[in-house]
Amino acid sequence: MPCADDEAGRIAGEARRALEICNACQFCDGYCAVFSALKSRSLVLAADLTFLSNLCHNCRSCYHACQYAPPHAFDLNLPKSLSLVRQQSYRDHVWPPVLRGRLPGAGWSFVAAVTLAAMALVALPAVLSLPAEVLFGRHDGPGAFYRLVPWGAIAGVAGAVMLWSLLAIGFSVASFWRGMGPAPAGAALWPALRDALRDAASLRNLGGGGAGCNDRDERFSQARRRFHHALFYGVGLCFAATGVATVYDHGLGWQAPYPLLSLPVLLGSVGGVGMVVGTAGLALLKRRADPGPVARSLTGGDCALLAQLFLVAASGLGLLAMRETAAMGPLLLVHLGLVLGWFATLPYSKFLHAPFRVAALLRAAMEQKHSPPLTRKRSLR
Amino acid sequence: MVFLPGWVEPLAGSLWEFDPVLGSFCAKAGALPCVAGLGPSQRRPSGSKAMAMTGVPYDCDVLVVGGGNAALCAAIAARRAGAAVLLLEAAPKALRGGNARHSRNMRVMHDAPTPWVRGRYPADDYLADLRRVAGNADDGLARLFVDASADIVDWLAGNGVRFQSCADEVLPYSRKTAFFLGGGKALVNALYATADGLGVAIRYDSTVRGLHLRDGAPAVTVGEPGVTVTARALVVASGGFQADSGWLRREWGEAADRFAIRGTPHATGIPLKALLDEGAEPVGAADRCHMVAVDGRAPPFDGGIVTRLDGIAHGIVVDRDGRRFADEGAVVGPSRYTAWGELVARCPGAVAISIFDAAIETRFRPSIFPAIRADSIGELARDLGISPPALEATVAGFNAAITGGGGTAGVDPPKTRLAEPITVPPFGAYPVRAGVTSTCLGVRVDERARVLRRDGAGLEGVYATGVVMAPNILGCGYLAGGAMTVGAVFGRIAGREAAAYALR
Ligand SMILES: Cc1cc2nc3c(=O)[nH]c(=O)nc-3n(C[C@H](O)[C@H](O)[C@H](O)COP(=O)(O)OP(=O)(O)OC[C@H]3O[C@@H](n4cnc5c(N)ncnc54)[C@H](O)[C@@H]3O)c2cc1C
Numbered sequence A: 001m002p003c004a005d006d007e008a009g010r011i012a013g014e015a016r017r018a019l020e021i022c023n024a025c026q027f028c029d030g031y032c033a034v035f036s037a038l039k040s041r042s043l044v045l046a047a048d049l050t051f052l053s054n055l056c057h058n059c060r061s062c063y064h065a066c067q068y069a070p071p072h073a074f075d076l077n078l079p080k081s082l083s084l085v086r087q088q089s090y091r092d093h094v095w096p097p098v099l100r101g102r103l104p105g106a107g108w109s110f111v112a113a114v115t116l117a118a119m120a121l122v123a124l125p126a127v128l129s130l131p132a133e134v135l136f137g138r139h140d141g142p143g144a145f146y147r148l149v150p151w152g153a154i155a156g157v158a159g160a161v162m163l164w165s166l167l168a169i170g171f172s173v174a175s176f177w178r179g180m181g182p183a184p185a186g187a188a189l190w191p192a193l194r195d196a197l198r199d200a201a202s203l204r205n206l207g208g209g210g211a212g213c214n215d216r217d218e219r220f221s222q223a224r225r226r227f228h229h230a231l232f233y234g235v236g237l238c239f240a241a242t243g244v245a246t247v248y249d250h251g252l253g254w255q256a257p258y259p260l261l262s263l264p265v266l267l268g269s270v271g272g273v274g275m276v277v278g279t280a281g282l283a284l285l286k287r288r289a290d291p292g293p294v295a296r297s298l299t300g301g302d303c304a305l306l307a308q309l310f311l312v313a314a315s316g317l318g319l320l321a322m323r324e325t326a327a328m329g330p331l332l333l334v335h336l337g338l339v340l341g342w343f344a345t346l347p348y349s350k351f352l353h354a355p356f357r358v359a360a361l362l363r364a365a366m367e368q369k370h371s372p373p374l375t376r377k378r379s380l381r
Numbered sequence B: 001m002v003f004l005p006g007w008v009e010p011l012a013g014s015l016w017e018f019d020p021v022l023g024s025f026c027a028k029a030g031a032l033p034c035v036a037g038l039g040p041s042q043r044r045p046s047g048s049k050a051m052a053m054t055g056v057p058y059d060c061d062v063l064v065v066g067g068g069n070a071a072l073c074a075a076i077a078a079r080r081a082g083a084a085v086l087l088l089e090a091a092p093k094a095l096r097g098g099n100a101r102h103s104r105n106m107r108v109m110h111d112a113p114t115p116w117v118r119g120r121y122p123a124d125d126y127l128a129d130l131r132r133v134a135g136n137a138d139d140g141l142a143r144l145f146v147d148a149s150a151d152i153v154d155w156l157a158g159n160g161v162r163f164q165s166c167a168d169e170v171l172p173y174s175r176k177t178a179f180f181l182g183g184g185k186a187l188v189n190a191l192y193a194t195a196d197g198l199g200v201a202i203r204y205d206s207t208v209r210g211l212h213l214r215d216g217a218p219a220v221t222v223g224e225p226g227v228t229v230t231a232r233a234l235v236v237a238s239g240g241f242q243a244d245s246g247w248l249r250r251e252w253g254e255a256a257d258r259f260a261i262r263g264t265p266h267a268t269g270i271p272l273k274a275l276l277d278e279g280a281e282p283v284g285a286a287d288r289c290h291m292v293a294v295d296g297r298a299p300p301f302d303g304g305i306v307t308r309l310d311g312i313a314h315g316i317v318v319d320r321d322g323r324r325f326a327d328e329g330a331v332v333g334p335s336r337y338t339a340w341g342e343l344v345a346r347c348p349g350a351v352a353i354s355i356f357d358a359a360i361e362t363r364f365r366p367s368i369f370p371a372i373r374a375d376s377i378g379e380l381a382r383d384l385g386i387s388p389p390a391l392e393a394t395v396a397g398f399n400a401a402i403t404g405g406g407g408t409a410g411v412d413p414p415k416t417r418l419a420e421p422i423t424v425p426p427f428g429a430y431p432v433r434a435g436v437t438s439t440c441l442g443v444r445v446d447e448r449a450r451v452l453r454r455d456g457a458g459l460e461g462v463y464a465t466g467v468v469m470a471p472n473i474l475g476c477g478y479l480a481g482g483a484m485t486v487g488a489v490f491g492r493i494a495g496r497e498a499a500a501y502a503l504r
């Protein structure tokens, strides 16, 4: 498709132009790691675009602080340029490779289609095989969920989809890692990994050198960082809940549903609330954001992931609240379908942001702090 | 924060009226056509007495002309001192802030390390640096300035400006300057937000066309067709005149047409000229500019920091006749930009060309504009529109004169450092021009930032800050980070003094 190539070339060219101007300026070097990584490059190659665009976390500070932002003749918009390249990098490194260049822009329609298919996959067998009084009946006591959907089916299907997704993400990240160009020779991997994970866990860069992000306009705030934390740790707690539940079930032989004050329910509900608050907050910030530094074409994919996570969490919380009523059956099917849909889209949605960003942080840490001094300045000099 | 009582009271006979829809005060329709033409104004500033003894209504206590760093510091200081403040900025909102948008750091005195500046930079060191660049500038004023610079970072931080931690590894070591986090536009954004929050009335697209200082209270004419705005006190913070091409041409001749102006197109010096016409004593020099060497393809205005040419010292520089005219290795430190600005401004046609080869090119940061390249020096000359034999002769002569130690022998002018032969194709070139930062003409002020007449008396109620008075401190010299400090320090003084005068 020559047309798509042209578009990719235009996006890359624009980002390169912006980065070259930024490299001559470097006024924003206090905001994030992009600028110091840029400083050690006197030419911006394709691999550098892949790296730098994923090192940018789209805080937009450098747009509001930029004397060359529109209406200046240079028309510089670094956050927008980098988010377009970043989006391109998700598509370039998708796995399996046959999908490269073919994956439709992973926006609303893709996410919605996969999610609906997953929901159908979960609901149809139950609806077809179970009598209405079971489906809409009240169930309690251990094993209540499994009377509707057998444990083997849940674990088997979800496990298989998750396994595929993890594999696909793993291959994508490997391809992305190579796409950033050769890692600096002699860099210490483990200390760098420790730094990168610390940055990822604390979202240090969203602190913007102390001031926070430009969530909405030229004023700074920590709102985005807080909502992102709520979402990130919310997802973490939900996975922890699932993990503990699996141990209870298989290790200890205690079957779900668990009492309200049990560990899996506590972890899951705190995590679920975190996800609901985080996704809703991030979506609200997106709606209110100054459109200047935003690439419109990406909003769909961003919002699709947020909506997916919101629905997963909300349906989970709903299930908890209504598990002793007749709504339990339908809610369980909806929740499981949403979870399965989310698992299935992971390697093809905006979710790639998470592993790619950690990989970029790792690369930055290897370059900046953990390389022998001489190799740090990779340049023509 | 200072919140003043009664700031929502409308003033009888003033230009402001309460807009029930917006819940704020607006310029009355027709009262300030050009200013008000921008739509609803900000909140009305704090009311003081509406009438002077004469019964003439004032539009504000303190009127600030300009919208850069100096103007904002003055407006905030005056507002915090209790005055009703109106700020008139010639630029539209998106391009507000004057040259401060392009600035990076400010030079401050400090006796011990701070979170923002390393080491120590005692007053005596600062004064010595000032004397070195400024020559015979006013010593008393310089001392006051240096002392006041000590807490200006804290004052700005208290007004919302964020500074970059000096522990940040990305910063170059500096014991003299504090860096604005995100650069000067971030500073400008923060100061506007603070001024607005305090209730300073801010008007964009509001060029002051004339000052009226003769009979009683100062007044200005704004916009086209002119509207008169009266004030109890006036702070002029409108920068230099580098954006007035006619005036620049009168001082520099036709060379001025080739200059790029690195900052705002709104610094046309109308208020400066008006002050001089009213008898203010000039300081500095009309025919001097701060300039640096920029890529000749820089935009005519607002090219800022990124059009500077980094690598001039590495290759050779020729004029439009293909001849070298200066020792390229004479200055290799940070002042190389300035040194070349002046040299190029005085070249025939005020243009020059930086020439290098593929080997030399790897030693400097490239221009943001692509290099002009060719496989031979002759071709390069043709592409540049200069005589091929002349350039070939220059390059051959230069290459032949290179000695072992990075210098030359037997060529005039010599190149005393970084001399390397120009032999590896493709050869490259950048056109070079002088990029003007600002002009060096200002008005005399006293330690209260009052504008002084030639006879030593003050112009009643008229204050100045920023580039419009900077030569009092800096002469015609350039001290990195000094200009922003002058604007902030004297802005704070001018604002307080103007408020005190207005509310006396
Ligand atoms: C590229 C560049 C980099 C720089 N870097 C630094 C640095 O790192 N550190 C440093 O100390 N200095 C630096 N400077 C210099 C510094 O920016 C200026 O000295 C400082 O901003 C001057 O401030 P000012 O407010 O006096 O004048 P200006 O910034 O020139 O502002 C003048 C203001 O007045 C307004 N104005 C002009 N005429 C009128 C009128 N008739 N009516 C209404 N409004 C009017 C303009 O629109 C503008 O807002 C730099 C300058 C440039 C160009």
Ligand code: SF4
Binding pocket: A021, A022, A023, A025, A026, A027, A028, A029, A062, A063, A065, A066, A067, A068, A069, A076, A078, B182, B183
């Ligand atoms: S975004 Fe603008 S201000 Fe920031 S480094 Fe780039 S060019 Fe400079």
Ligand code: SF4
Binding pocket: A028, A031, A032, A033, A034, A055, A056, A057, A058, A059, A060, A061, A062, A063, A078, A079, A082
């Ligand atoms: S948007 Fe934020 S993270 Fe991205 S380059 Fe700009 S300052 Fe860095």
